Each structure stands twice: as structure tokens, then as C-alpha cells.
Amino acid sequence: LLIVSSSLIQAVSLRLFFIPANLASGGVSGIAQLVNHFTGWPIGLMVLVGNVPLFLLGWRFLGGSKFALRTAVAILTYSVFTDLIVQVPYFVESSQYLINDLKGDIFLNALYGAIISGIGYGMVYRARGTSGGSDILARILNNWRGVSMTQSYLIVDTAVILSAGFVFGWKQALYAMIT
Secondary structure, three states: OHHHHHHHHHHHHHHHHHOOOOOOOOHHHHHHHHHHHHHOOOHHHHHHHHHHHHHHHHHHHOOHHHHHHHHHHHHHHHHHHHHHHHHOHHHHHHHHHHHHHHOOOHHHHHHHHHHHHHHHHHHHHHOOOOOOOHHHHHHHHHHHHOOOHHHHHHHHHHHHHHHHHHHHOHHHHHHHHHO
16 A cells, blocks of 8 residues: 555656656666657656666566566556556646646756655665666666665766657756756
8 A cells, every 4th residue: 555655756756857857767767758758658658668678677687576576566556557647637736726837947856856756765765675677777787786776876867868868858857857
């Protein structure tokens, strides 16, 4: 329940703050935003596709079925919530007000997005889960190569955000880096 709730919170943050402001959230979600920008393919579906190889690596190197169950729930629910939440009429109506209110204020989008997604990430970690993506890669590098978790996140997220800078602009990249 905690993992499912955290996935919903992360999806809301992505849809309400990061996507409207063109802030690449880093990791697989950020790559999914870039793919969506060029192809129009659903972001949640791209998150799911991008997580499959990382999930398989995590299953192999991070704890087998115990790891797999928690991570699969997190990845699947986050992917589904990301694409389906925009189909919920109440969410669409209320989010339009918020999106219009924050339109042009990239700082507030970055701030609110970071706080809300941070709560979601904290919840999934509290449940001893991982939200997939760069979490899996960071844990593998930490366990097998001694690379610290923070360095792993920094490397992966910097690469994604720099790529997004070429697509969305350097102002968005700077604020995405701050989040």
C-alpha cells in the first residue's frame, strides 16, 4: 500500500509540475519525457519499457524475488498512474487551474515538484522498495563496484538533464538539476 501510494504521489508530481514546465526529472522518467517530446509516445509506457532491462539486472544482482516484487509493483503502478491520471476528469479539471496558475513560474514548478516527488520517493524507500530506473542502477553500482549511491544518481541524472538541456533549454536544465 505504501509503495502504491508513493507511485501515485510521484506520478502526480510528474504530471502537475515537471511535464508542464519541461523539467526533465532525471533517470528513466526524464528519458521518457524526452522520448515523448520527439515521438508523442506515452510517458508512462516509456517509463515501463525503460525499466525492463534495469529491472532484470536488479533481479539478478539485488535480491531476487523480494526485490522483484516490491520493484515491479512500484514500476507498474508509477507507469500506469503516469498515463492514466490524465484521463481522470477531476484531476484534469483541477490540474488545469494549478498548471495555469504556475505557468511561466519555473521556480515554483521545480520547488513543488521536488517536494512532492521527494515525499513519494521517501515513502517507497520507507517501504524498503525502489522506484526502479536509476535507483536500481545506483544500488547495483554501490553493491558491486563500491560507487556511492549519491555519485551514481549524480552521474545518471546529470546525463539525462544535460540531454534535456539540448531539447527543452538550459534554463529548464538548471532548474531540473536543482530539483
